[in-house]
Amino acid sequence: MYAFTYHKPSSVRQAAAMLAKNEDAKLLAGGHTLLPTMKQRLASPSALIDLGAMPELKGIERKGRSVVIGAMTRHGEVAESAVVREAIPGLAELAELIGDPHVRHRGTIGGSVANNDPSADYPAALLALDATVITNKRKIAADEFFQGLFVTALEEGEIVTKVSFPVAQKAAYAKFRNPASRYALAGVFVAKRGSDVRVAVTGASENGVFRWTAAEEALKARFTAKSLEGMAPSPDGMIGDIHADSAYRAHLVGVMARRAVQAATSR
Amino acid sequence: MAIVNMTVNGRAVTADIDPRMLLVQFVRENLRLTGTHVGCDTSQCGSCVLHVDGQAVKACTVLAIQADGSSVTTIEGLSAAGGELHPMQAAFREHHGLQCGYCTPGMIMAAIDIVNRKGHALDETTIRDELEGNLCRCTGYHNIVKAVAAGAEAMGREPIRQAAE
Numbered sequence: 001m002y003a004f005t006y007h008k009p010s011s012v013r014q015a016a017a018m019l020a021k022n023e024d025a026k027l028l029a030g031g032h033t034l035l036p037t038m039k040q041r042l043a044s045p046s047a048l049i050d051l052g053a054m055p056e057l058k059g060i061e062r063k064g065r066s067v068v069i070g071a072m073t074r075h076g077e078v079a080e081s082a083v084v085r086e087a088i089p090g091l092a093e094l095a096e097l098i099g100d101p102h103v104r105h106r107g108t109i110g111g112s113v114a115n116n117d118p119s120a121d122y123p124a125a126l127l128a129l130d131a132t133v134i135t136n137k138r139k140i141a142a143d144e145f146f147q148g149l150f151v152t153a154l155e156e157g158e159i160v161t162k163v164s165f166p167v168a169q170k171a172a173y174a175k176f177r178n179p180a181s182r183y184a185l186a187g188v189f190v191a192k193r194g195s196d197v198r199v200a201v202t203g204a205s206e207n208g209v210f211r212w213t214a215a216e217e218a219l220k221a222r223f224t225a226k227s228l229e230g231m232a233p234s235p236d237g238m239i240g241d242i243h244a245d246s247a248y249r250a251h252l253v254g255v256m257a258r259r260a261v262q263a264a265t266s267r
Numbered sequence: 268m269a270i271v272n273m274t275v276n277g278r279a280v281t282a283d284i285d286p287r288m289l290l291v292q293f294v295r296e297n298l299r300l301t302g303t304h305v306g307c308d309t310s311q312c313g314s315c316v317l318h319v320d321g322q323a324v325k326a327c328t329v330l331a332i333q334a335d336g337s338s339v340t341t342i343e344g345l346s347a348a349g350g351e352l353h354p355m356q357a358a359f360r361e362h363h364g365l366q367c368g369y370c371t372p373g374m375i376m377a378a379i380d381i382v383n384r385k386g387h388a389l390d391e392t393t394i395r396d397e398l399e400g401n402l403c404r405c406t407g408y409h410n411i412v413k414a415v416a417a418g419a420e421a422m423g424r425e426p427i428r429q430a431a432e
Binding site for chain 2: 001003004005006008028031032035036039048050052076099100101102103105106180181182
Protein backbone atom coordinates (compact mmCIF):
# COMPACT_ATOMS: atom_id res chain seq x y z
CA MET A 1 0.00 0.00 0.00
CA TYR A 2 1.30 3.43 -0.88
CA ALA A 3 1.15 6.20 1.71
CA PHE A 4 -1.97 8.36 2.02
CA THR A 5 -3.38 10.86 4.44
CA TYR A 6 -6.48 9.85 6.38
CA HIS A 7 -9.50 12.04 7.06
CA LYS A 8 -12.68 11.28 8.94
CA PRO A 9 -15.22 14.05 8.32
CA SER A 10 -18.37 14.22 10.40
CA SER A 11 -20.75 15.41 7.68
CA VAL A 12 -21.30 14.85 3.95
CA ARG A 13 -20.76 18.57 3.35
CA GLN A 14 -17.36 18.36 5.05
CA ALA A 15 -16.49 15.20 3.08
CA ALA A 16 -17.35 16.94 -0.19
CA ALA A 17 -15.13 19.90 0.73
CA MET A 18 -12.24 17.54 1.49
CA LEU A 19 -12.82 15.71 -1.76
CA ALA A 20 -12.65 19.00 -3.67
CA LYS A 21 -9.45 20.01 -1.91
CA ASN A 22 -7.51 16.75 -2.27
CA GLU A 23 -6.76 15.74 -5.81
CA ASP A 24 -6.66 11.92 -6.13
CA ALA A 25 -8.55 11.49 -2.88
CA LYS A 26 -10.85 8.47 -2.54
CA LEU A 27 -13.90 7.92 -0.39
CA LEU A 28 -13.60 5.00 2.02
CA ALA A 29 -16.89 3.20 2.73
CA GLY A 30 -16.64 -0.44 3.87
CA GLY A 31 -13.22 -0.71 2.27
CA HIS A 32 -13.66 -4.28 1.10
CA THR A 33 -12.85 -3.45 -2.50
CA LEU A 34 -10.75 -0.32 -2.07
CA LEU A 35 -8.33 -1.66 0.55
CA PRO A 36 -7.49 -4.89 -1.33
CA THR A 37 -6.99 -2.81 -4.48
CA MET A 38 -4.65 -0.48 -2.60
CA LYS A 39 -2.77 -3.44 -1.10
CA GLN A 40 -2.12 -4.67 -4.62
CA ARG A 41 -0.99 -1.14 -5.53
CA LEU A 42 -3.63 -0.99 -8.25
CA ALA A 43 -4.93 2.15 -6.58
CA SER A 44 -2.83 4.81 -4.89
CA PRO A 45 -5.08 7.58 -3.60
CA SER A 46 -3.29 10.53 -2.01
CA ALA A 47 -5.94 10.70 0.69
CA LEU A 48 -8.70 8.52 2.11
CA ILE A 49 -11.87 10.21 3.28
CA ASP A 50 -13.59 7.81 5.66
CA LEU A 51 -17.40 8.01 5.55
CA GLY A 52 -17.71 5.85 8.66
CA ALA A 53 -18.56 8.59 11.16
CA MET A 54 -21.76 9.95 9.67
CA PRO A 55 -25.11 8.91 11.14
CA GLU A 56 -26.84 10.69 8.20
CA LEU A 57 -25.52 7.97 5.84
CA LYS A 58 -26.82 5.05 7.90
CA GLY A 59 -30.15 3.37 8.33
CA ILE A 60 -33.09 1.84 6.53
CA GLU A 61 -36.57 3.33 6.41
CA ARG A 62 -39.88 2.79 4.67
CA LYS A 63 -40.98 6.01 3.00
CA GLY A 64 -44.38 5.63 1.40
CA ARG A 65 -44.02 3.20 -1.47
CA SER A 66 -40.23 3.04 -1.25
CA VAL A 67 -37.52 1.61 0.96
CA VAL A 68 -34.68 4.08 1.46
CA ILE A 69 -31.28 2.73 2.49
CA GLY A 70 -28.39 4.92 3.64
CA ALA A 71 -25.16 4.57 1.65
CA MET A 72 -23.11 3.38 4.65
CA THR A 73 -25.59 0.66 5.58
CA ARG A 74 -23.78 -2.69 5.75
CA HIS A 75 -24.88 -5.72 3.72
CA GLY A 76 -25.59 -7.61 6.96
CA GLU A 77 -27.95 -4.88 8.12
CA VAL A 78 -29.92 -5.02 4.86
CA ALA A 79 -30.05 -8.84 5.04
CA GLU A 80 -31.46 -8.75 8.58
CA SER A 81 -33.68 -5.69 8.24
CA ALA A 82 -37.32 -6.38 9.11
CA VAL A 83 -38.33 -3.42 6.92
CA VAL A 84 -36.56 -4.83 3.84
CA ARG A 85 -37.72 -8.41 4.54
CA GLU A 86 -41.31 -7.24 4.67
CA ALA A 87 -41.27 -4.82 1.72
CA ILE A 88 -38.77 -6.35 -0.74
CA PRO A 89 -37.67 -9.77 0.54
CA GLY A 90 -35.67 -10.39 -2.65
CA LEU A 91 -33.41 -7.47 -1.77
CA ALA A 92 -32.67 -8.85 1.71
CA GLU A 93 -31.93 -12.24 0.15
CA LEU A 94 -29.51 -10.63 -2.31
CA ALA A 95 -27.65 -8.89 0.53
CA GLU A 96 -27.37 -12.21 2.34
CA LEU A 97 -25.62 -13.75 -0.67
CA ILE A 98 -22.79 -11.20 -0.76
CA GLY A 99 -19.38 -12.47 0.38
CA ASP A 100 -19.44 -14.09 3.81
CA PRO A 101 -20.71 -12.97 7.25
CA HIS A 102 -17.53 -11.02 8.08
CA VAL A 103 -17.51 -9.25 4.73
CA ARG A 104 -21.21 -8.41 5.20
CA HIS A 105 -20.35 -6.75 8.51
CA ARG A 106 -18.18 -4.22 6.65
CA GLY A 107 -19.29 -3.91 3.01
CA THR A 108 -21.81 -1.16 2.23
CA ILE A 109 -24.51 -0.61 -0.38
CA GLY A 110 -23.10 2.82 -1.29
CA GLY A 111 -19.63 1.40 -1.85
CA SER A 112 -20.95 -1.41 -4.03
CA VAL A 113 -23.10 0.92 -6.11
CA ALA A 114 -20.40 3.58 -6.59
CA ASN A 115 -17.82 0.96 -7.57
CA ASN A 116 -20.11 -0.75 -10.13
CA ASP A 117 -18.07 -3.94 -10.29
CA PRO A 118 -19.39 -6.02 -13.23
CA SER A 119 -19.85 -8.99 -10.88
CA ALA A 120 -21.32 -7.17 -7.88
CA ASP A 121 -24.85 -8.01 -6.76
CA TYR A 122 -26.44 -4.69 -5.82
CA PRO A 123 -26.34 -3.11 -9.31
CA ALA A 124 -28.75 -5.83 -10.52
CA ALA A 125 -31.21 -5.01 -7.73
CA LEU A 126 -31.07 -1.27 -8.43
CA LEU A 127 -31.60 -1.73 -12.14
CA ALA A 128 -34.42 -4.28 -11.84
CA LEU A 129 -36.26 -2.42 -9.07
CA ASP A 130 -35.91 0.90 -10.93
CA ALA A 131 -34.17 2.40 -7.91
CA THR A 132 -32.95 5.97 -7.56
CA VAL A 133 -29.42 6.80 -6.41
CA ILE A 134 -29.42 9.89 -4.22
CA THR A 135 -26.21 11.89 -4.00
CA ASN A 136 -25.18 15.10 -2.24
CA LYS A 137 -26.06 16.92 -5.48
CA ARG A 138 -28.99 15.20 -7.22
CA LYS A 139 -31.08 12.10 -7.84
CA ILE A 140 -30.07 9.65 -10.55
CA ALA A 141 -32.25 6.85 -11.95
CA ALA A 142 -30.52 3.45 -11.98
CA ASP A 143 -30.94 3.28 -15.78
CA GLU A 144 -28.74 6.38 -16.09
CA PHE A 145 -26.44 5.61 -13.17
CA PHE A 146 -24.71 2.43 -14.37
CA GLN A 147 -22.66 3.20 -17.48
CA GLY A 148 -20.41 0.20 -18.01
CA LEU A 149 -17.44 -1.51 -16.38
CA PHE A 150 -16.72 0.35 -13.12
CA VAL A 151 -18.24 3.47 -14.69
CA THR A 152 -21.15 5.39 -13.17
CA ALA A 153 -22.84 8.76 -13.67
CA LEU A 154 -21.10 10.07 -10.55
CA GLU A 155 -19.15 13.26 -11.16
CA GLU A 156 -16.08 14.61 -9.39
CA GLY A 157 -16.90 15.43 -5.81
CA GLU A 158 -20.25 13.63 -5.87
CA ILE A 159 -21.06 11.36 -2.94
CA VAL A 160 -23.77 8.67 -2.86
CA THR A 161 -25.88 9.28 0.24
CA LYS A 162 -28.91 7.00 -0.20
CA VAL A 163 -30.57 4.52 -2.49
CA SER A 164 -34.35 4.55 -2.82
CA PHE A 165 -36.08 1.33 -3.95
CA PRO A 166 -39.73 1.41 -5.06
CA VAL A 167 -41.53 -1.60 -3.59
CA ALA A 168 -42.29 -4.22 -6.24
CA GLN A 169 -45.18 -6.68 -6.15
CA LYS A 170 -42.92 -9.56 -7.02
CA ALA A 171 -39.14 -9.57 -6.91
CA ALA A 172 -36.35 -12.09 -6.49
CA TYR A 173 -32.67 -12.62 -7.16
CA ALA A 174 -30.97 -15.82 -8.28
CA LYS A 175 -27.21 -16.08 -8.37
CA PHE A 176 -24.75 -18.67 -9.57
CA ARG A 177 -21.72 -17.77 -7.61
CA ASN A 178 -18.07 -18.48 -7.92
CA PRO A 179 -17.53 -20.76 -4.92
CA ALA A 180 -14.19 -19.15 -4.07
CA SER A 181 -14.85 -15.44 -4.48
CA ARG A 182 -18.65 -15.50 -3.95
CA TYR A 183 -18.99 -13.03 -6.79
CA ALA A 184 -21.70 -13.75 -9.34
CA LEU A 185 -20.75 -15.79 -12.41
CA ALA A 186 -24.29 -14.84 -13.37
CA GLY A 187 -26.86 -13.12 -11.21
CA VAL A 188 -30.37 -12.16 -12.30
CA PHE A 189 -32.81 -9.91 -10.46
CA VAL A 190 -36.40 -9.88 -11.69
CA ALA A 191 -39.04 -7.43 -10.55
CA LYS A 192 -42.70 -6.91 -11.43
CA ARG A 193 -44.43 -3.64 -10.56
CA GLY A 194 -47.83 -3.08 -12.08
CA SER A 195 -47.59 -4.02 -15.75
CA ASP A 196 -43.87 -3.28 -15.82
CA VAL A 197 -41.34 -6.13 -15.64
CA ARG A 198 -37.62 -5.55 -15.38
CA VAL A 199 -34.86 -8.16 -15.61
CA ALA A 200 -31.32 -7.10 -14.68
CA VAL A 201 -28.24 -9.26 -15.16
CA THR A 202 -24.93 -8.96 -13.34
CA GLY A 203 -21.69 -10.96 -13.45
CA ALA A 204 -22.09 -11.94 -17.06
CA SER A 205 -21.53 -9.04 -19.44
CA GLU A 206 -18.25 -7.39 -20.35
CA ASN A 207 -20.10 -4.08 -20.07
CA GLY A 208 -21.33 -4.68 -16.53
CA VAL A 209 -24.90 -4.86 -15.34
CA PHE A 210 -27.57 -4.75 -18.08
CA ARG A 211 -31.29 -5.20 -18.68
CA TRP A 212 -32.27 -8.29 -20.61
CA THR A 213 -35.12 -6.79 -22.63
CA ALA A 214 -36.12 -9.97 -24.48
CA ALA A 215 -36.81 -11.64 -21.14
CA GLU A 216 -38.72 -8.58 -19.94
CA GLU A 217 -41.02 -8.72 -22.99
CA ALA A 218 -41.63 -12.44 -22.53
CA LEU A 219 -42.46 -11.94 -18.86
CA LYS A 220 -44.78 -9.01 -19.55
CA ALA A 221 -46.96 -11.42 -21.57
CA ARG A 222 -47.05 -13.83 -18.65
CA PHE A 223 -44.99 -13.61 -15.44
CA THR A 224 -43.99 -17.24 -15.10
CA ALA A 225 -40.72 -19.15 -15.45
CA LYS A 226 -42.27 -21.00 -18.40
CA SER A 227 -42.26 -17.77 -20.42
CA LEU A 228 -38.46 -17.93 -20.43
CA GLU A 229 -38.16 -21.59 -21.40
CA GLY A 230 -35.17 -22.16 -23.69
CA MET A 231 -34.23 -18.48 -23.64
CA ALA A 232 -30.70 -17.17 -23.10
CA PRO A 233 -29.02 -13.92 -24.12
CA SER A 234 -26.43 -13.97 -26.90
CA PRO A 235 -22.95 -15.09 -25.79
CA ASP A 236 -21.51 -12.11 -27.72
CA GLY A 237 -20.12 -9.64 -25.21
CA MET A 238 -20.37 -12.06 -22.29
CA ILE A 239 -17.35 -12.42 -20.01
CA GLY A 240 -15.18 -15.45 -20.78
CA ASP A 241 -12.52 -16.36 -18.22
CA ILE A 242 -11.04 -19.35 -16.38
CA HIS A 243 -14.21 -19.67 -14.33
CA ALA A 244 -16.71 -19.81 -17.18
CA ASP A 245 -16.62 -19.12 -20.91
CA SER A 246 -19.06 -16.74 -22.55
CA ALA A 247 -21.42 -19.44 -23.87
CA TYR A 248 -21.70 -21.00 -20.42
CA ARG A 249 -22.33 -17.60 -18.85
CA ALA A 250 -25.08 -16.84 -21.35
CA HIS A 251 -26.64 -20.22 -20.54
CA LEU A 252 -26.42 -19.48 -16.81
CA VAL A 253 -28.23 -16.17 -17.28
CA GLY A 254 -31.22 -18.04 -18.72
CA VAL A 255 -31.20 -20.55 -15.87
CA MET A 256 -30.84 -17.89 -13.18
CA ALA A 257 -33.62 -15.80 -14.72
CA ARG A 258 -36.00 -18.77 -14.59
CA ARG A 259 -35.02 -19.51 -10.99
CA ALA A 260 -35.54 -15.87 -10.02
CA VAL A 261 -39.02 -15.80 -11.58
CA GLN A 262 -39.81 -19.10 -9.86
CA ALA A 263 -38.75 -17.65 -6.50
CA ALA A 264 -40.65 -14.41 -7.11
CA THR A 265 -43.89 -16.19 -8.01
CA SER A 266 -43.77 -18.76 -5.22
CA ARG A 267 -43.94 -16.40 -2.24
CA MET B 268 1.02 9.57 11.24
CA ALA B 269 -2.29 9.41 13.05
CA ILE B 270 -3.36 8.88 16.63
CA VAL B 271 -5.62 5.89 17.22
CA ASN B 272 -7.52 5.10 20.42
CA MET B 273 -9.34 1.86 20.98
CA THR B 274 -10.16 -0.67 23.64
CA VAL B 275 -8.58 -4.05 23.02
CA ASN B 276 -9.65 -6.94 25.22
CA GLY B 277 -10.87 -4.47 27.81
CA ARG B 278 -7.67 -2.44 27.87
CA ALA B 279 -7.52 1.11 26.52
CA VAL B 280 -4.71 1.56 24.01
CA THR B 281 -3.41 4.64 22.21
CA ALA B 282 -0.79 4.71 19.48
CA ASP B 283 0.66 6.99 16.85
CA ILE B 284 0.48 4.92 13.68
CA ASP B 285 0.91 5.15 9.93
CA PRO B 286 -2.66 5.33 8.51
CA ARG B 287 -1.70 2.40 6.26
CA MET B 288 -1.43 0.05 9.23
CA LEU B 289 -4.01 -2.74 9.07
CA LEU B 290 -5.96 -3.67 12.17
CA VAL B 291 -4.43 -7.16 12.13
CA GLN B 292 -0.93 -5.67 11.99
CA PHE B 293 -1.79 -3.34 14.85
CA VAL B 294 -2.90 -6.11 17.20
CA ARG B 295 -0.06 -8.45 16.21
CA GLU B 296 2.86 -6.07 15.89
CA ASN B 297 2.02 -3.14 18.16
CA LEU B 298 0.14 -4.99 20.86
CA ARG B 299 1.97 -8.34 20.43
CA LEU B 300 -1.35 -10.19 20.40
CA THR B 301 -0.22 -12.81 17.91
CA GLY B 302 -3.18 -15.14 18.37
CA THR B 303 -4.90 -13.38 15.44
CA HIS B 304 -3.26 -14.79 12.33
CA VAL B 305 -2.64 -13.61 8.79
CA GLY B 306 -3.38 -16.27 6.20
CA CYS B 307 -4.32 -15.10 2.73
CA ASP B 308 -4.18 -11.34 3.45
CA THR B 309 -6.95 -10.95 0.82
CA SER B 310 -10.11 -11.20 2.98
CA GLN B 311 -10.86 -14.76 1.98
CA CYS B 312 -9.45 -17.24 4.52
CA GLY B 313 -10.73 -15.81 7.81
CA SER B 314 -7.68 -16.57 9.96
CA CYS B 315 -7.55 -12.85 10.91
CA VAL B 316 -11.14 -12.69 12.19
CA LEU B 317 -11.60 -10.70 15.38
CA HIS B 318 -14.51 -8.70 16.78
CA VAL B 319 -14.96 -4.95 16.37
CA ASP B 320 -17.81 -3.63 18.53
CA GLY B 321 -19.08 -7.18 18.88
CA GLN B 322 -19.08 -8.07 15.17
CA ALA B 323 -16.71 -10.48 13.42
CA VAL B 324 -14.57 -8.77 10.77
CA LYS B 325 -11.58 -9.71 8.65
CA ALA B 326 -8.85 -7.62 10.24
CA CYS B 327 -6.60 -7.84 7.15
CA THR B 328 -9.12 -5.63 5.33
CA VAL B 329 -9.75 -3.02 7.99
CA LEU B 330 -7.36 -0.16 8.73
CA ALA B 331 -6.42 0.18 12.37
CA ILE B 332 -7.45 3.83 12.16
CA GLN B 333 -10.95 2.79 11.05
CA ALA B 334 -11.33 1.07 14.42
CA ASP B 335 -10.63 4.35 16.24
CA GLY B 336 -13.01 4.59 19.19
CA SER B 337 -14.05 0.95 18.87
CA SER B 338 -13.93 -1.97 21.22
CA VAL B 339 -11.90 -4.86 19.80
CA THR B 340 -11.82 -8.43 21.07
CA THR B 341 -9.18 -10.90 19.93
CA ILE B 342 -8.84 -14.59 20.75
CA GLU B 343 -6.67 -13.58 23.73
CA GLY B 344 -9.62 -11.66 25.17
CA LEU B 345 -11.84 -14.74 25.49
CA SER B 346 -10.15 -16.20 28.55
CA ALA B 347 -7.42 -15.20 30.98
CA ALA B 348 -3.98 -16.70 30.32
CA GLY B 349 -3.82 -20.03 32.11
CA GLY B 350 -7.44 -19.62 33.25
CA GLU B 351 -10.57 -21.48 32.29
CA LEU B 352 -11.23 -21.60 28.54
CA HIS B 353 -14.21 -19.88 26.92
CA PRO B 354 -16.90 -22.53 26.22
CA MET B 355 -16.24 -22.26 22.47
CA GLN B 356 -12.50 -22.80 22.99
CA ALA B 357 -13.24 -25.74 25.27
CA ALA B 358 -15.55 -27.25 22.63
CA PHE B 359 -12.83 -27.00 19.96
CA ARG B 360 -10.46 -28.86 22.29
CA GLU B 361 -13.05 -31.44 23.33
CA HIS B 362 -14.12 -32.21 19.74
CA HIS B 363 -10.64 -31.86 18.27
CA GLY B 364 -11.84 -29.12 15.92
CA LEU B 365 -8.34 -28.46 14.65
CA GLN B 366 -5.21 -30.05 13.33
CA CYS B 367 -2.44 -27.55 12.60
CA GLY B 368 -4.31 -24.82 14.46
CA TYR B 369 -3.58 -21.96 12.09
CA CYS B 370 -7.22 -21.20 11.28
CA THR B 371 -8.44 -21.92 14.83
CA PRO B 372 -8.45 -18.42 16.36
CA GLY B 373 -10.42 -17.09 13.37
CA MET B 374 -12.76 -20.10 13.50
CA ILE B 375 -13.47 -19.56 17.19
CA MET B 376 -14.08 -15.81 16.78
CA ALA B 377 -16.35 -16.55 13.81
CA ALA B 378 -18.17 -19.26 15.79
CA ILE B 379 -18.91 -16.92 18.69
CA ASP B 380 -20.20 -14.35 16.21
CA ILE B 381 -22.57 -17.00 14.76
CA VAL B 382 -23.91 -17.72 18.25
CA ASN B 383 -24.37 -13.99 18.89
CA ARG B 384 -26.44 -13.67 15.71
CA LYS B 385 -28.17 -17.04 15.43
CA GLY B 386 -28.54 -18.32 18.97
CA HIS B 387 -27.47 -21.46 20.79
CA ALA B 388 -29.27 -24.18 18.84
CA LEU B 389 -27.38 -24.40 15.55
CA ASP B 390 -27.97 -27.11 12.97
CA GLU B 391 -25.21 -28.42 10.74
CA THR B 392 -26.40 -26.60 7.60
CA THR B 393 -26.46 -23.26 9.38
CA ILE B 394 -22.98 -23.78 10.79
CA ARG B 395 -21.51 -24.80 7.43
CA ASP B 396 -23.17 -21.85 5.67
CA GLU B 397 -22.05 -19.39 8.29
CA LEU B 398 -18.45 -20.66 8.26
CA GLU B 399 -18.05 -19.97 4.55
CA GLY B 400 -15.66 -17.11 5.26
CA ASN B 401 -13.23 -19.32 7.18
CA LEU B 402 -10.98 -21.81 5.43
CA CYS B 403 -9.38 -24.85 7.05
CA ARG B 404 -6.98 -26.94 4.97
CA CYS B 405 -6.53 -29.79 7.47
CA THR B 406 -9.69 -31.01 9.13
CA GLY B 407 -12.23 -31.34 6.36
CA TYR B 408 -14.43 -29.25 8.70
CA HIS B 409 -16.29 -32.19 10.32
CA ASN B 410 -14.95 -31.70 13.81
CA ILE B 411 -15.08 -27.94 13.50
CA VAL B 412 -18.81 -28.17 12.80
CA LYS B 413 -19.29 -30.48 15.79
CA ALA B 414 -17.25 -28.15 17.98
CA VAL B 415 -19.27 -25.09 16.96
CA ALA B 416 -22.56 -26.86 17.69
CA ALA B 417 -21.33 -28.03 21.09
CA GLY B 418 -19.74 -24.68 21.91
CA ALA B 419 -22.92 -22.84 21.00
CA GLU B 420 -24.94 -25.06 23.28
CA ALA B 421 -22.42 -24.70 26.10
CA MET B 422 -22.51 -20.91 25.74
CA GLY B 423 -26.26 -21.08 26.34
CA ARG B 424 -25.88 -23.32 29.39
CA GLU B 425 -23.10 -21.62 31.27
CA PRO B 426 -23.48 -18.18 32.69
CA ILE B 427 -21.48 -16.42 30.00
CA ARG B 428 -18.35 -14.93 31.36
CA GLN B 429 -18.22 -11.60 29.62
CA ALA B 430 -14.46 -11.85 29.15
CA ALA B 431 -13.52 -8.62 27.48
CA GLU B 432 -16.55 -8.22 25.32
